[in-house]
Amino acid sequence: MTDFTYRLAQKRHLATTLPGPRSAEIAARRKNFVAAGVGSSVPVYAVDADGGVIVDADGNSLIDLGAGIAVTSVGASNPAVAAAVAEQAQRFTHTCFMVTPYEGYVRVAEELAALTPGSHEKRSVLFNSGAEAVENAIKIARLATGRTAVVAFDHAYHGRTNLTMALTAKSMPYKAHFGPFAPEVYRMPASYPYRDESGLTGEQAALRAITQIEKQIGADSVAAIIYEPIQGEGGFIVPAPGFLPTLVAWAKDNGVLFIADEVQTGFARTGAWFASEHEGVVPDLITLAKGIAGGMPLAAVTGRADLMDSVHAGGLGGTYGGNPVACAAALATIDTMREWDLPARARQIENSVKPRLEAFAKEVGVIGEVRGRGAMLAIEMVRPGTTEPDPELTKAVAAEALSQGVIILTCGTYGNVIRLLPPLVIGDDLLDEALTVLEDAIRAHTRR
The missing domain is CATH 3.40.640.10 (Type I PLP-dependent aspartate aminotransferase-like (Major domain))
Structure with missing residues (x-):
């Protein structure tokens, strides 16, 4: 992997529960001035971002597996x-x-x-x-x-x-x-x-x-x-x-x-x-x-x-x-x-993430398919033993991951797909940690 250098520490850190008081205060102001038709996936407000992390207004450092919907592939504050x-x-x-x-x-x-x-x-x-x-x-x-x-x-x-x-x-x-x-x-x-x-x-x-x-x-x-x-x-x-x-x-x-x-x-x-x-x-x-x-x-x-x-x-x-x-x-x-040969980096991400998720899918029995290419990967969530979409589980897993400091996005015609779109410059250790949080969130909600 390219030896990326970062301006911000590449770590997950929760200083408050999410959302923290500063994000909550901004959200309250938002209701008075921003149209309700504009939605946001997560309730925290960013003040800084670099590499694979986003720092919010309360000092929480979150692992970013969304990259602004595949936008910040080179990082959200790439120096060049x-x-x-x-x-x-x-x-x-x-x-x-x-x-x-x-x-x-x-x-x-x-x-x-x-x-x-x-x-x-x-x-x-x-x-x-x-x-x-x-x-x-x-x-x-x-x-x-x-x-x-x-x-x-x-x-x-x-x-x-x-x-x-x-x-x-x-x-x-x-x-x-x-x-x-x-x-x-x-x-x-x-x-x-x-x-x-x-x-x-x-x-x-x-x-x-x-x-x-x-x-x-x-x-x-x-x-x-x-x-x-x-x-x-x-x-x-x-x-x-x-x-x-x-x-x-x-x-x-x-x-x-x-x-x-x-x-x-x-x-x-x-x-x-x-x-x-x-x-x-x-x-x-x-x-x-x-x-x-x-x-x-x-x-x-x-x-x-x-x-x-x-x-x-x-x-x-x-x-x-x-x-x-x-x-x-x-x-x-x-x-x-x-x-940085980021096409090759995307292939590295696929080669490390996809086999891990495929093995995990066999363990939990609620993942119908792991699919995608490069650093555009997804898992389709289904009810155990069926191909029936499970949007409720998908939503719960995304919320659980966020509460633990990992931003993931959902998608799909049936609302049952978790998509992984990390910045291509995310470090291997940080990506591995984010996947562990995601897996633990799925385990937590499939045992209830």
Whole structure:
């Protein structure tokens, strides 16, 4: 493992029960001024973070297995990123690339052309968030193909804007009562190996979706299919081998664009620079965000030059898209990922964590499946002896782990998946300690 150095002590320490009095006081103020629709997974308020720890307002040091939802892969205060942000902010924080452009935006686009799958000529456009990137990828696909229909899949998550809510599968909390949604979005069955019928191959699962597309929409009406190479909010679902290649081959044969939503899976998270590489597929368009800029808000659509250049001047952009400070952070983040070989670090995390959790699953009998790639791993919680989802146990385990100083996130269509997204720079000892806390929390709640 790379010998990471840290600014903060990498230790779990509880100075108070959680939440402590200072966090509780901030939470009380929040109720008076922050909209109730904004939720938070944990009730503590951060004041510092580094490596694999977050320090709250009461001096508690918590082990972070969420990384701000796969964002702070290089750490939440990486010194190279912080220095790049400070240097750029001293020069200028904004001019708007659509008014007075700057080199940082161009350099980020150059890096994305080199890093993303495929040797074809590429172009990029920069935005602020993953949802913005997805929405613009759909715009590009529709204009480039002259078609309107877009195919999304069961268990998908693509964002919270109107169009991306239409693409997202789960109703609560993402879609409920927010309609009507954007039209010409169609949902097809995905590949969910743990819950698909026994013996269904990836190729068969893809053909099942393709048959429905052809019958319900017609291939010549479809502009694009969009898929997360590992479905994130849906439960860290890794498709069966052959699913994505079969789907992509069909798309290519029918003039349909394949959009890979790599907002959560990108930038070394899965043990490759991008999760599409594991599937051996090259997207026509790829959406990027989260880990791209070390915590600064930045997103991108990168794709085939002919597709990206089909859009008329002024058809893409936004006031803050490709902000110069965020671009500086992205360049420092990418340099750090290369220097520390964080794809390899993600593979190390998988090689140590996954076998341990698989062995633990046999012990407790409430884990239906351990899955994922790299440092994007998950356990699906079920009722003993069944495949029935157990969201209540999942929630209780997350709460128990937090009470012991470990932040974990949950997800899944059925609310029964614990996901592990540690910063890629977390130390082995700290990660091992966090897993012990997680295992003890599961044991505690399965013996009651």
